[in-house]
Amino acid sequence: MLKMLRQPEFRWPVLGDGLGREYQWSQSQWSLLKTLAEMRNQHSKSVLIRLYVSPDDKNSSYYIIKLDQASLSLSSREDYTTNTSSALGNRAALLSLMVDAAVMLGAPKQAAQTQMEKALDFETKIAHILIPYENRTSENMYNKYTLSRLQRSMPQFDWLGFVKAVVESKDDPSLSISSSEPVILRTPKYFKDLMKLINSTDSRTVANYIQWRTVFSKITTLSRRFLYRYLDFARVTTGTTSLTPRWDKCVNYVENSLVYATGRLFVDKHFQEDKKLMMEELIEGIRWAFIDMLEKENDWMDQQTKKRAIEKAHAVLPKIGYPEFILNDTYLTEDLKQLEFSEKDYYGNVMQTLKFIAQSDVSWLRRSVPRTEWFTNPTTVNAFYSSVIGAMSNYEEFWKAFSCPQSSIMNRGAQSCRVW
DSSP: OHHHHTSGGGOOGGGTTTTOGGGOOOTTTOOHHHHHHHHHHHHOOOSSEEEEEEEETTEEEEEEEEEEEOOOSSSOTHHHHOOOHHHHHHHHHHHHHHHHHHHHTTOOHHHHHHHHHHHHHHHHHHHHHSOOGGGOOTTTTOOEEEHHHHHHHOTTSOHHHHHHHHHOBTTBGGGOOOTTOEEEESOHHHHHHHHHHHHTSOHHHHHHHHHHHHHHHHGGGSOHHHHHHHHHHHHHHTOOOSOOOHHHHHHHHHHHHSHHHHHHHHHHHHOOHHHHHHHHHHHHHHHHHHHHHHHHTOOSSOHHHHHHHHHHHHHOEEEESOOGGGGOHHHHHHHHTTOOOOTTOHHHHHHHHHHHHHHHHHTTTTSBOOTTOOOSOTTOOOEEEETTTTEEEEOTTGGGGOOOOTTSTTOSSOSSOOOO
């Protein structure tokens, strides 16, 4: 962490000369654009501006860059915008953690108190300009711009420079970005208000807030004194009463970060091929039962709508259990060849994994959307539907939610078939 905070883009103003005079934050040398871009590139962390790549909602065959409002330190916007006892308690706990974290990393106590109060006030103002969930409709959030048009609309920030800094790669010339690059602006009003807020706030406060978010995102990867300090914060904000056991934390981290590699281990040890075949047959049965219902029982749809519904039912792509490519050792090795883990450097392992995830995200740009691609882990026990690519997926224990007639291959002894 201290090594990171010595990097020019990640210097934390509140620390003063706590890490050495040569590592003090300098307003004249600080760049908001470079800091936000490097946070995204090195930490897979979005602050103020969330940039990601996903299928175009109105042309789902292609990926596109999307720009959206980012998250806050506390989980709920209402923790900043209301003064309930819970909200006040959460804000007080957050400020206390901000101050203590800064002091633990070398900041003077009084400077930490004063500057973190300003940083929290800045975040509170951000919370007030966030677009509430109920207003984030699909139509409201689909605003297509070119970067040149976006620049004309909001000239206070170098949008082209920011997107280039995040997306472009020396290893992939196809990711070259120009002013004609299309982007989806999810929350135009938020960004306009954000630019006004940044311009009316001193750079030290903005930098303090951004670097606080960097520290906050890594605090649970640090030593036990940081973990116990975070636990005090979590007791107030989430009701957590104990630290996650180290083995559990490490297993969860590996499972969530290396989804295909761990998925392969799970499939090899636990997955039975006959269950996959059973689920594929069951899903086909559901599909045809739905189509039969549309054709024979539905009397409220007009014929054109009914025809489109049947076409959609045929088009839905079921994904059962796991993708076939995770059985391919060559594919998995190629996917992970950039990573070199060390048994003695947990923090370093986390950092290189986050960088890998950030690079993997933007690498989808310029590709057509593969409907057969999987974006979840075979170890996940759940079911999902993607409205963008028309894919339905479920997992190894999905059959446990069904109890079917004795004549069915899905029979587990009960007399009825239940689907949740």
